[in-house]
Amino acid sequence: MCALPLHIWTIILAFRDFDWVTARTNSWDAAGVVSYGLLFALFESVVVFAVLASIGLLASAKWDEKRRIALLSSLVVILSLWSMFNQAYFINEWGVPAWLASLVVATGRPLVALYALAFGPVFITVALPAFFILRSEKFYKGVQEGIERLSLLMLLYFFFDAAALINIIVRNL
DSSP states (O other): HHHHHHHHHHHHHHHHHHHHHHOOOHHHHHHHHHHHHHHHHHHHHHHHHHHHHHHHHTTOSOOHHHHHHHHHHHHHHHHHHHHHHHHHHHHHOOOOOHHHHHHHTTTTTTHHHHHHHHHHHHHHHHHHHHHHHHHOOHHHHHHHHHHHHHHHHHHHHHHHHHHHHHHHHHHHH
16 A cells, blocks of 8 residues: 555656657657656655554554554555645645735744644544544444555556566666
């Protein structure tokens, strides 16, 4: 599950950039850009997995292994979605609504207010699923079923990673 959101976001960005790279040079260069992006996503997935495995060591031993995996998988997916939103915010050059900017400035400590505004929704979107995974058997089974279905999709992404590695090796020989 560590690799899924990273690969989905990389493929979305690759489709976004493919046309202009093709127009600038050619399709072969665009395929190279996509290949480098996919390999970076693979490397990033390994790093995220290592961090998540380290966090998993802090999880309570009284929870069974599948519950810990569901909890950590939901954590990585939710935080990845927040990261995607953050990148989309800057890529699309969205602006802060004027009323929110004036509210933040009116606090007298705008940086603290911004962190509080960011931390609140992130905490809620992480804490609520964690609570329901630990307390609701039905929610936990739904998350576990989703993980099993999406893990099959990851095989396709790993195939794309292998193709990207082959493409980069061929391009650099």
